[in-house]
Amino acid sequence: MAKSRSVVWPQKKQWLDWHSLLGITTGLMMFIICWSGTFATISLELDWLLNSDIRSNATQVDNTDLLAAYQAVQRTSPAAQIIRIDELASANYSLSVLYKSEQGALTHAFFDPHSQRLSGTTSFLTVSRFFRDFHMSLFGFYGIGKYLVCIFAVSLMASLISILFFYKPTLKRFFEFPATSSTRAFWGSLHRLLGLWSIWFLLVIGITGVWYLFEQTRNDILDGRFSYTDTFSNAVYQLPEPAAGMALSLQQLTLAAQNAMPELDIKEITLNRGGYVYFAGQTDSSLLVRNRANKIYIEPSTGNATYVQRATDLPAYWYWSNMADPLHFGNFGGWITKTLWVIFGLLLSFLSLSGSWMYIKRLAGRPQRINRKLLKNTIVVSLLIGGLTLVMGALRINAMLPVVNGQRIIEIPMPVATFLLLWTLITGIICLVWGRWLLRASLPTN
Structure with missing residues (x-):
């Protein structure tokens, strides 16, 4: 008779070893991703702060302001191909009109709903665009950037699970202040305390990050479905091509959209989405969803609403798909949720670095336990990816600049350019210094 085999559950110490290994091998890249994501959360606010053209004294914005923004760009740039009109955030932001100039350059025009005038233009590169492209896909990173970023969400979840099995949280532990018997004891206690308070945030970021990985994999490798209904072939239901x-x-088309969905607060108008004029926004009945969860496709030649989508009518799978972005970036509750996401984003950035440093310091007296070659290779690879990302970023920024008479012209406000350069420089310095500290900390102590 065959003997039954019992499942061997990892011992408590092994969970810590796995957590530490993940910290050492992924910590530096995890910092880069979390650090950029923290700034992506408030990137619109940074644009508002650094570019005076985006500020407005308006107290409210409605559909007539979106139409006025469209008409203002038509008057000043009649040869421009207007792509989209956006309400950026709240009433004290100018409206954004994205268009392609006569020279073929993507340009943002900002329309102040208070003065009813265009307040300025800038190239496609904004603080928001920079951090979105950086955090989402490391500026594309040779076609694998989004996968590279999302794989670290799997590492984040594995790190969280492993430490929860090792260090089971109790209510008392949430209020244990860091020990001060030594520097390493203090930072170790602080790391554990901040980690405990960040569990909810790690779950939100980890789960949504893994979801992005699944979404991209489904689109590229599985059945190619990325949206519920759209004009593209990767939609479950692809809309027919409208009359030309x-x-x-x-x-007139905006009025048709309002009649089709009277409760829709229009936040975005796209002039040509597969031949349709596309309206997206929010309703009082839809909670925690991005604008395109509620959308209308209007046939431009007839004004007929070919498709009307309310978030509340979506299947659970696709409703969750539209919840992921607001949850990941905390932009569903105004300044309160954004402040929370920034605070805990900075904490997660700190935890990404502090855990690996503490583990190495703890083992420095036992050099046989430290694979310095693995550590060195991990740091080099992380810095190499970071460096190549910056190269990709420089190429992407150059491509975003407008072309006039065959030459690219820098149309970026000086405060924006200065901030992005300083952020890049500071991030690079942090990574280089931290990598050097890790290698030095791994040296055996006498």
Whole structure:
């Protein structure tokens, strides 16, 4: 008779070893991703702060302001190909009109709803665009950037699970202040305390990050489905091609959208989405979803609403798909949630670095336990990826600049350019210094 085999559960010490190994091998890249994500959370606010053209004294914005922004760009740049009109955040932001100039350059025009005038233009590169591209895909990173970023969400979840099995949280431990018997004891206690208070945030970021990995994998490798209904082939239901031509004015088409979904607060108008004029926004009945969860496709030649989507009518899978972004970036509750996400984003950035340093210091007296070659290779690879990301970023920024008479012209406000350069420089210095500290800390002590 065959003997039954019992499942061997990892011992408590092994969970810590796995957690520490993850910290050493992924800590530096995890810092880069979390650090950039923290700034991505408040990137619109940084744009508002650094570019005076985006500020407005308006107290409210409605559909007539979106139409006025469209008409203002039409008057000042009649040869421009207007792509999209966006309400950026709240009423004290100018509206953004994205268009392609006569020279073919993507440009943002900002329309102040208070003065009803264009307040300025800038190239496609903004603080928001920079951090979105950096955090989402490391500026593309040769086609694998999004996978590279999302894989670290798996590492984040594995790190969280391993430490929870090793260090089971109790209510008392949430209020244990860091020990001060030694420097290493203090930082170790602080790391554990901050980690405990960040569990909820780690879960939110980890789960949504793993979801992004699944979404991208499904689109690229599985059944190619990335949205519920759209004009593209990767939608579950692809809309038919509309009749050609835009016989009706944007004002008439907006009125048609309002009639089709009276409760929709329009936040975005796209002039050509697969031939349709596309409206997206928010409703009072839809909670924690991005704008495109509620959308309308209007046929431009007839004004007919070919498709109307309310978030509340979506299947659970696709409703969750539209919840991931607001949860990941905390932009669903105004300044309160954004402040929380920034605070805990900075904590997560700190935890990414402090854990590996403490583990190495703890083992420095036992050099046989430290694989310095693995450590060195990990640091070099992380710095190499970071460096190549900056190269990709420089190429992407150059491509975003407008072309006039065959030459690229820098149309970025000086405060924006200065901030992005300083952020990049500081991030690079942190990574280099931290990598050097880790290698020095791994040296055996006498």
